[in-house]
Amino acid sequence: MILMHTKSNDTYRSDSAASWASRSKSVKEEADRELTEAFALGHESAMRGVYERWSSLVYTIALRSTRNAEDAADVTQLVFIAAWKGRAGFDPNSGALPAWLLGICRRKIADFYAAKARVEIAASETVESVDAETVHQVATDSMETIVDRVVLADELARLGDPQQKIMELAFFNDLTHIQIASVLDLPLGTVKSHIRRSLDRLKTRLEANSVTH
Amino acid sequence: MSHIDPNTLALIALGESALPADLDHIRGCVMCQSEVDELTAIAASARSIDAEDRPIAPPAFVWENIESALNADSPTHAESATNSTNPTNSTNPIKPADATAAVTVRRKSRSMFALAASVGVLIGGLGTYFAVSTDDSSARATVVAQASLDPIRDVKDPASASVQQIDGREVLNVQASGLPATDGFYEVWLLAPDTTSMISVGMLDASEGGQFPLPAGIDLEAFPIVDISLEHFDGDSAHSADSILRGTLII
Numbered sequence: 344m345i346l347m348h349t350k351s352n353d354t355y356r357s358d359s360a361a362s363w364a365s366r367s368k369s370v371k372e373e374a375d376r377e378l379t380e381a382f383a384l385g386h387e388s389a390m391r392g393v394y395e396r397w398s399s400l401v402y403t404i405a406l407r408s409t410r411n412a413e414d415a416a417d418v419t420q421l422v423f424i425a426a427w428k429g430r431a432g433f434d435p436n437s438g439a440l441p442a443w444l445l446g447i448c449r450r451k452i453a454d455f456y457a458a459k460a461r462v463e464i465a466a467s468e469t470v471e472s473v474d475a476e477t478v479h480q481v482a483t484d485s486m487e488t489i490v491d492r493v494v495l496a497d498e499l500a501r502l503g504d505p506q507q508k509i510m511e512l513a514f515f516n517d518l519t520h521i522q523i524a525s526v527l528d529l530p531l532g533t534v535k536s537h538i539r540r541s542l543d544r545l546k547t548r549l550e551a552n553s554v555t556h
Numbered sequence: 557m558s559h560i561d562p563n564t565l566a567l568i569a570l571g572e573s574a575l576p577a578d579l580d581h582i583r584g585c586v587m588c589q590s591e592v593d594e595l596t597a598i599a600a601s602a603r604s605i606d607a608e609d610r611p612i613a614p615p616a617f618v619w620e621n622i623e624s625a626l627n628a629d630s631p632t633h634a635e636s637a638t639n640s641t642n643p644t645n646s647t648n649p650i651k652p653a654d655a656t657a658a659v660t661v662r663r664k665s666r667s668m669f670a671l672a673a674s675v676g677v678l679i680g681g682l683g684t685y686f687a688v689s690t691d692d693s694s695a696r697a698t699v700v701a702q703a704s705l706d707p708i709r710d711v712k713d714p715a716s717a718s719v720q721q722i723d724g725r726e727v728l729n730v731q732a733s734g735l736p737a738t739d740g741f742y743e744v745w746l747l748a749p750d751t752t753s754m755i756s757v758g759m760l761d762a763s764e765g766g767q768f769p770l771p772a773g774i775d776l777e778a779f780p781i782v783d784i785s786l787e788h789f790d791g792d793s794a795h796s797a798d799s800i801l802r803g804t805l806i807i
Contacts, residue, residue, distance in 0.1 A: 399611035405706040419614045462804040495602045499684040514602045
């Protein structure tokens with residue numbers, strides 16, 4: 344089923360939104376940018392693309408936070424419905440769409456924790472009492488850690504090879520750049536610069552996602 | 557001395573060995589030091605990634621629900637909205653203000669038990685939902701509320717409960733296993749939020765869970781807490797005050 348187009352003849356590109364996020368012109372980033380612009384312009388057809396591109400991120404963060412597939416599905420659904428309904432509040436010039444979506448995701452997960460804390464307090468008559476403030480703080484801290492890790496895992500998967508392979512060997516196999524160059528049969532200088540640029544890219548992505556709207 | 561090459565700073569951040577002169581410089585240089593610190597933090601965060609952090613796609617019904625919600629919301633799509641709107645809208649005690657909840661057919665249960673069990677149940681349940689949404693004359697079985705039941709004592713496995721609407725009647729399903737053997741019995745209650753008033757809905761088979769038709773007209777929002785108590789054959793019909801499992805229905 345295709346959603347209705349309200350402005351189906353509008354062009355997908357918009358110069359006004361061209362300053363969105365990174366200067367980098369990789370194909371994937373270009374695709375993200377076009378999607379963001381179409382979404383900001385209110386193209387209903389863009390909603391499917393936005394969902395396909397970022398629902399895994401939202402769902403996985405929700406799944407890690409709630410530890411329940413059903414709750415995660417609910418959170419994901421609420422996030423994208425809220426995003427579409429609230430799209431007028433999204434400014435492509437002030438931040439990336441995934442950061443904005445994750446802002447909504449954080450709030451929906453916080454709502455989930457708040458409901459859970461209420462349940463625990465209701466049950467506390469018979470079990471040890473629960474400090475709602477502590478529950479909330481712990482939930483918030485661990486949520487930020489989860490967001491960071493899932494976002495990094497997502498960005499790592501989007502580095503493309505050989506960068507992804509290089510970073511995985513560096514992070515998870517603890518290989519030095521000399522060992523990586525030898526394993527992947529790449530020049531030392533190439534490995535070094537890929538490591539640096541990839542770390543920068545991970546950093547940029549993390550920073551973009553810590554911006555809440 | 558000039559600053560350290562950015563690529564070298566990245567390698568140091570990853571924990572590779574460095575020239576003593578470079579390390580000396582970094583220790584005395586705010587700029588290089590803060591760059592190493594930043595990259596070290598990224599690397600540490602990346603190294604903490606485990607398999608479960610890798611993004612996985614949500615189940616297909618999530619998009620279907622979103623699409624239904626957005627279509628229902630679109631004034632140009634009044635027709636499809638009639639067909640795709642959750643058939644329980646008119647009968648559910650859903651607060652009008654919480655419009656997005658109307659499309660959330662299945663509601664919360666939060667437990668590792670539910671995580672394992674719910675995926676299959678959910679997909680099965682959704683099939684039913686879509687089947688009934690196109691055939692108004694058939695029996696409607698729709699989950700209108702769910703709760704995870706958290707152990708209060710003696711139970712290792714969390715349990716869950718859901719309220720289904722079948723042909724306009726509400727039925728409470730309790731899924732519980734691993735309840736300890738007892739010389740008494742387990743009783744299922746719906747409690748008011750202040751836990752002072754309650755309704756007994758039946759006796760629970762400790763090995764299988766059970767289904768309990770609810771009294772017509774019961775207000776689940778007034779009695780949202782599902783409570784399983786351990787009772788003794790003492791002829792006292794009141795709650796023993798010995799709760800084993802408890803959870804709040806999310807409607």
